[in-house]
Amino acid sequence: MNKPLLVFDMDGVLVDVTESYRESIARTVERFTGVRISRESIQDYKNQGGWNDDWELSHHIISQNGVQVPFDQVKDYFQEIFLGNGSDGLILREQWVAKPDVLERLNERFRFALFTGRPKEDAQLTLDRFAGALKFHPIVGMHEVENHKPHPEGLLRIVTDHSGGTAFYVGDTVDDARCARQARVPFIGIAAPSNPRYIDLVFLFQEEGAYAIVDDINYLEEVFTE
Numbered sequence: 001m002n003k004p005l006l007v008f009d010m011d012g013v014l015v016d017v018t019e020s021y022r023e024s025i026a027r028t029v030e031r032f033t034g035v036r037i038s039r040e041s042i043q044d045y046k047n048q049g050g051w052n053d054d055w056e057l058s059h060h061i062i063s064q065n066g067v068q069v070p071f072d073q074v075k076d077y078f079q080e081i082f083l084g085n086g087s088d089g090l091i092l093r094e095q096w097v098a099k100p101d102v103l104e105r106l107n108e109r110f111r112f113a114l115f116t117g118r119p120k121e122d123a124q125l126t127l128d129r130f131a132g133a134l135k136f137h138p139i140v141g142m143h144e145v146e147n148h149k150p151h152p153e154g155l156l157r158i159v160t161d162h163s164g165g166t167a168f169y170v171g172d173t174v175d176d177a178r179c180a181r182q183a184r185v186p187f188i189g190i191a192a193p194s195n196p197r198y199i200d201l202v203f204l205f206q207e208e209g210a211y212a213i214v215d216d217i218n219y220l221e222e223v224f225t226e
């Protein structure tokens with residue numbers, strides 16, 4: 001029998017990106033507009049849905065502040081501060097969420113896959129840093145799909161390859177929940193109580209019919225306790 005499959009989103013799920021991606025959005029917006037945007041405001045955009053791509057979101061917020069800049073200029077600046085020169089990028093501030101052995105124990109019962117809005121190479125950098133011997137297969141990133149989340153293309157491909165066995169999608173945004181719903185894959189929502197819009201997010205997950213909602217992935221085992 002096929003082991004059931006746990007498909008993970010990366011940012012906000014496997015990795016805490018508060019000081020990496022979210023800070024990169026804030027700094028990029030500030031660079032072009034002079035305005036420092038709050039974390040609450042960034043979360044409000046995420047809760048609206050449709051802003052899974054942080055380059056597009058940064059570009060959108062800059063436009064909303066009345067500044068017109070070509071998208072590529074925004075993306076280039078974002079990547080410059082996010083990746084840095086290899087030793088000073090904000091990517092280095094991201095933190096692996098799982099405590100020792102939590103994922104290793106889950107991995108005895110589940111196969112793991114990754115479906116992220118990141119470019120696959122950026123996702124791989126993070127796995128190389130933190131994931132040890134854990135295998136995520138397949139890894140579907142930004143360039144492996146035509147249609148991005150909340151479109152279910154990437155998730156459908158992963159579960160179809162899993163030949164119809166049981167699968168779950170673990171994500172932290174309403175776009176992840178909508179993606180799972182359209183793919184008819186049970187959704188496990190990650191809502192951190194430290195999230196500046198925690199209650200809103202919990203309600204959004206409930207509206208999308210979440211199978212379970214937990215504070216972070218260290219509580220996933222409890223979801224699957226019989």
Ligand SMILES: [Mg+2]
Binds near residue numbers: 009010012171173
């Ligand atoms: Mg995410």
